[in-house]
Amino acid sequence: MQAATLPITAGWLWIQNGFQLFKRQPMAMFFWSLMTGFLITVSYLIPLFGQMLLIAATPILTFITLSACRNIANGKPMLLTMWLEPLREQATRRRLLALGLAYLIFCLAGGFFATLPFLDSLMSAIDVNGALDETALITAMRGPFITFALLYVVISALFWHAPALIGWHHIKMSQALFFSMVACWRNKLPFLVYGASWAAIFFAIQMAGSFITAMGISPGAVQILLTPVNIIVAAVLYCSFYPAYHSVFGANYATES
16 A cells, blocks of 8 residues: 655645535534543543543544545535444454554553653652652653653554554554554654644644633633634544545545445
């Protein structure tokens, strides 16, 4: 499977195309953004295990998102009964569940290897009486966080295109991970622009909220005001996944099933 090498401007184009997809069926993608936000909220009600389950479910949620965006791109209205259609085949469900388990294992391993070199500094934040020095802990956590962030870039590259490659092209997990990594490496500059653009967008929303609060509006009112904005922006983010996939593997679009 051949992955295209795109110019650096493709990163921003994915976001623009994602916005165009969103505009075609805004209510459908608003609904999906609301549902994923609800699942994230529920996962935090179950400490640790809820987050682990959400991580394992990420490839399935990603494949549902991509399938919905493909339907929208092809002019099909996204009815409520269509959201789970991509999972109707048992073989597809099993492959995506296996991919989710692999994703969870990679994330846990990344967290372990990111933390291991800094165990001494983390333990030093706890004195002999068992009291926790929060300032020392925050300082000690910087190293693990930065290390994990770097490792997660590699993990993300491995799994970015894997749900589509497994779900639509029915290839083995090892091949999907390899093809995804190669595709991301070939398009590292567009992905850099893509990530930086989204970071700037979310930062701008946060700064807008801070500005409105500084004008004297209560934080609760600002939260209510920004909630639909965040849901819409998240929906556009999800919509941008499909252009990123299709522009890289577009030559194989005819083989999607």
